[in-house]
Amino acid sequence: MATRTDAPTRREQILKEAARLFAERGFHGVGVDEIGAAVGISGPGLYRHFPGKDAMLAELLVGISGQLLTGAKQRLKEVDGAAPEVVLDSLIEGHIDFALDDRPLITLHDRELDRLRDSDRKLVRQLQRQYVELWVGVVRALYPDLSEPAARSAVHSVFGLLNSTPHLARSGSLPGRATTAALLHRMARGAFAAAGSA
């Protein structure tokens, strides 16, 4: 993992603030002036960096889906040949890291997809589908009795479980990141195990 140390570019600032605002108030609920104000410039100045408001959302959603997918592929390669439990644990860990570190993006990811242009939406959906199918393969390797539709449903449901992190913030004082991550990990494993014992 090549951790960035240099200062974020203006584009990156904008994307980050836009993600936060979109997650908080919805795509249509945020004006370009607010996004500009959040990075210290005002309104139309954004158009020096993006062709339009839609483009920001598109770049965010494509970026998320791509990151999730390539991260998962990377992890699959790293643990290549290991037992299915190990592979699944790695996938779960990766998803939890993402859900805990980029909550606004996780929120956007399944909330604002329909606000995209057709071509962008197709791309995002394709990336998402690949990500899901990757999980489905691993889950079925671990629980061969699970039918493919059932495995797919189970994967989607576990995503729902892991992506609940934004709600955890609001509720009572989460007891430290590591503890929360461990709890989520256990629950995901437990959910899959229960799904597998048809």
Added chain:
Amino acid sequence: MATRTDAPTRREQILKEAARLFAERGFHGVGVDEIGAAVGISGPGLYRHFPGKDAMLAELLVGISGQLLTGAKQRLKEVDGAAPEVVLDSLIEGHIDFALDDRPLITLHDRELDRLRDSDRKLVRQLQRQYVELWVGVVRALYPDLSEPAARSAVHSVFGLLNSTPHLARSGSLPGRATTAALLHRMARGAFAAAGSA
């Protein structure tokens, strides 16, 4: 359960269609004209039934939260004194029924809360909190080793799991309502069990 057989009133039609549209395109993404068109009247005719667009959303969200809470209380009364497993199963069953039968409402429920007036939002949050606390009590009765914050996190996460039903529709042809419900139920139990074995 007193099942309704009489025709739905116009108000109810409007609420139903508004829920569907809000879930599909977001509160700000739907115009009053579209809501009107969905029930066969046009635009400002809605104002004979609601004081404004916000009021529709408010009534929907308050309604959902209230229904979930009173339904759960009802179930608690029905199985009063039973073993904790039985009580939890009943809660899970109720939530799954709701998630499968009223997907648009489930979607709205955690997506558009911030679009409400302060007073309405407070009310909804209070109802939601009561619902959560009711679950937390049952979960902790069944898994006494679980700390209260952990139990609360677990409950929120299982809600995320159960509320993933809208995503199941999009993906592959869910194999019948009963099968899906059974799968979700098993997974929820498995997730709680895994959370409980700290």
Added chain:
DNA sequence: CCTCCAGGTTAACGACCGCTAACCCCGCTG
């Protein structure tokens, strides 16, 4: 038969929002 009202209609207003136009400033570079 007249009245009235619930429940519609269309027209239009005012606010807001995304985006463009026109202009400006400043730090490079030849």
Added chain:
DNA sequence: CAGCGGGGTTAGCGGTCGTTAACCTGGAGG
């Protein structure tokens, strides 16, 4: 030092949206 381009600014246009105003209509009640 001239020029120029990246990255800002403000003013304003065009369209959309929520809401109100004014008007209409069919059926129930006295």
